[in-house]
Amino acid sequence: MRTNPFITGFTALAALAFGGTAHAYPEFQKYVSQKSGRTVNCAMCHMHSDGPEGAAPGQIGHLTMGEQAELGRARAAFEPHANVKSPILNAFGNHIINSLGKKQFLELRVTPSELANKLPKDSDLDGDGITDVDEYLTGTHPLIKSDGLPWLLFKANLAANLGQIVLMLAATVLGLWGLHHLLHGFDVATRLQDNDEESG
Amino acid sequence: MNLKETLHNTEKFLAERMPVEKMNYASMVQKKEVPVHGLAWGYYMGGLAMFFFMVQIATGLMLLFYYQPTVSDAHASVEFITDQIPAGALVRNVHAWASSLMIGSVLIHLLTAFAMKAFEKPRELTWVTGVLLLGITFGFGFTGYLLPWHQIAVNATKIGLQTIEEIGGYLPGQMAEWPRLAKEIIQGEASVGQATLSRFFSLHVIILPLAIFGVLGFHLVSVQLHGMSKGIDAKPRRLEKFFPTFLLKDLRVWGIAFMVLFILGACLPFESLFAYPLFEPFDPKGSTPDGIKPEWYFFWVYYPLELLPLWVILVGSTLLAGVLLATPWIFKNTNRQSLRLIAIAAGIYLIIMTLFGENIYHLFKG
């Protein structure tokens, strides 16, 4: 595994807090789990659900040479708007690094709640009607369209699909009304036939 | 034992249960009447279950066009349907919601039919086929749940099948291996994998549907021939015509169900009710997420299983199955008031265990 001399300093900071890895940040996960009460995993920001350590696809041990170079560039993106694409981060993770810069992100490790205030307020990467900041705070995945607080998703989808729903309601009501009268018509007509048969 | 007498008795028994002489327009449509009383809302529950089943067939067939039952592609094909196919997300979500609604209405149908003593002679066979349908429906739920091949699907199935293996602890000597072998036959291999997926897929898509068509066909013909049971102990004071009054009310219930299902399907992805790690592709080499549990309609047996010794659950389930199948004969002379109380008690148990099962579990286990 390659080490970058630039981040040995920050590795020391990490070693102080959690004595070990410099590349996984469980403080944020802990904060989100506690605040939201939902189970989350590293896949909220990382490519692999168990984080960047390991040899599975999406983890550091599985990177090609080109991807390792990308990783190096991403790790050195201390200032915001560096426009990097780390191969061990998903779109949300890269969004964090590109919006805040690695330096500010590492500073936020002691106050993970502040991440919600520093990220762009109206970004909604998966287009589900819930902002990324809100999804971070409620422990739902910012890149999965079908993941979110059920009531918020319901409202957003209802607004988006209102035309179709109204059409469906109109069709059902009209159809039932029509069937109601159609069946009544059959009933009356058959009664008539019975009457005819009976009266001769 | 006179063979002629036995044959005659069997014929008489069947003739009373399957009154084919009533298979004509006059009996089945014109003269058929439905009692009107306080529990008459229960008459709609069976039809509702069938409505949801028809929705499942339609949406299931549509999903079948794109689903791929291989371990490497199952999850990706479901993702493909949801993200890439126009209205694919709607079809899939409706299929998921309708499965829960179908099982819910089947359970309510069971309880109301029980409370209304609908199994009274000559409707015993309707009841027995109904219990078989209950089992088949749960089979649909269990096999279908595995197909998306995500974390909760595979792990919940593993836990479910694990229970079978644990029966071996109660058997002596060589027989202790038999449950494990049975589990491996169900799975198709030592641990849940491609063989399991293939056979669960064939069960869900063709074997169980064929079974249900056969049993449901009998069940429906039986209901149509016998008409609606009277439902209360006293003689019903009011009767309404089946055609068109009751039929229209039934269709209205279906209309409301359709509207609710459509809105749920279009607006509320069922995955949002769970934590997202449970729906990631199954990764045998990675970690298992928190919160693996079976579908809600198994909670009534899952939480007791976690709390009580296995033999209690085994004995209890076997008794339950026996009682359910033999209900028309066990409760032959029970009045409907008692039946109603039993049904209410069962209903309360089901609701409490489903909604609060996890809390109850933590209460005892800490």
Add this chain to the structure above:
Amino acid sequence: MLDAFLFIGLPYIALIVAVIGCLRRARLSKFTMSARSSQFLEDRQLLWGSAPWHIGIIVVLLGHLLAFLLPNVWSGILTVPLAMFGIEALGIACSLLALAGLGTLIYRRLTSARLQAVTTPSDLLVVALLFMQISLGILSAIYFRYGSAWSTGTLVPYLWSLLLLQPDMAYVAGFPMLFKLHLIGAWLFILLLPFTRLMHILAVPFTYLWRAPQLVVWNTIRRRQHAVVATVRAESRREFIKGAAGVTGATGLLALGVSTKAVNFFKGASHDPEAESAMLEKKLQRLQLTAEERGYELERQRHALILVSPYAELDPLKGKYFIDYAMAPGLAFKGKDGMPIVMSAKCTHLGCTVSNTVDSNGRVMCPCHISYFDILTGIPNEGAPAKAPLAQIAWALVDAAGKVVASRTPGQAVTASLSPEVLAQCSLYITKPAKAGA
């Protein structure tokens, strides 16, 4: 000048005359507000004339009114191509129906002797103007197609501008003569409204819509029987019509909503080249992963030894990841005594892969729920979410010649100890456990 009169002057004159005239007539001679029905005099042709005429013209006028009152909603609906076609088709069909009915009425009015006896010049004027106006309308609809759509941008603002007392005829000044005639005709009708039989428009029998069907009770037995039959037939006919209308309407709406979607569902994913290639890439990746996995599985099936790493690359503080015989992750370190430490890296709590960095206490951490495992014993720390220790894995050191110089199976001591020079050229392997697939 003429334009200004025709499109600003005439409308205002017509509206003022109409309003004052109608109010006067309604107050002073309200019984003259009828259409003076001639059904008693001639009844068969009237049915074939009046019914299609009224149905057709009411639908068409309703369409005009809706476009005028709710232009935004109207144009919103018309953005759906199917809706536009439907509405235009309905308009043409109803206008032709109205024209046919009107034609029948004119024929009837001119050829029936009884009717001729009660016909006034104003009747003939009205009917002639109506015929012309409808014809002009149909011609406009044919020659200047999709009027339902373009009217919201031209005609409707013009009409509103008149009503809001800021008349602007620029909207209609540029129209072809054919359409202008239709417009002028409309103003003429409004002008003539209070003076002709057209006033019956203002006496709309709304309550007829919900009037219960009337039951005529006859006094003779035969008539009574026939009446019963007729009532029931009429009732069932009513029900069938409502039923058919409802079901057709529902089917229509359903077709509108579902048809394109159903077709697209079975058509499959859209063929956007970028999305297509992204999907293929994803599929290729998954296939490659599957192939890789199968390769590993095969290797572990066939070989009694799987390479972990050359001994020289082992480190006491930074473990090497590998895949063991159960296809689970494993870690290899160099122990203090020089012998390798080989253990499972699958956390015993929920199966995350533990980190490969050894801390100052000789432990590796599982990042998922923070458990620390001692690398010598595999035992997790007190109070960790993980309870069971990480399993040791059987290993063997093989020298350059392929001879096993040292090995260890879990629970037993290392067999053989060696000099550093020998170790330096060895490679670390894991050995196949006794029961395959354990």
